[in-house]
Amino acid sequence: MALSPATTPARDRARQALSSSHNWKQLAKFSLVGLSGYVINLAVYTALLRGAGWHYAAAATVSFLVAVTNNYTWNRLWTFHDQRGHVGWQGLRFLVVALVAYLANLALLSGFIALGLDKVLAQAIAVVLVTPLNFVGNKLWSFRVRR
Secondary structure (H helix, E strand, C coil): CCCCHHHCHHHHHHHHHHHCHHHHHHHHHHHHHHHHHHHHHHHHHHHHHHHCCCCHHHHHHHHHHHHHHHHHHHHHHHHCHHHCCCHHHHHHHHHHHHHHHHHHHHHHHHHHHHCCCCHHHHHHHHHHHHHHHHHHHHHHHHCCCCC
């Protein structure tokens, strides 16, 4: 018996996930943590780029490391508090997700700069665009609930 597309397990899981208020609350918390990381990222990036004269890729790398440390700490303590596992393993998974998001960010940043966008504006846009990838990776892998 074949399942119709309307009754596939993936579609049912997606429908259940979207209807869960818990997931929306987590997304709101994740967004607030992300906003703090976003501000930190742009502040450090701008300071290194314009204040210290660093190359944009080096400034983006350091600002990423500072922001990801902030985000991991707050997501572990607040957003995904009830899903905490071993700090080291979750931290490693969080870092892997963050590195994937960072590579996507750096590709977008480089592309936007090549198109002539201001370097700070380009970073601001790139960070926003990779946020959904970051949330899904952390929700489904870094802080997933083991059953």
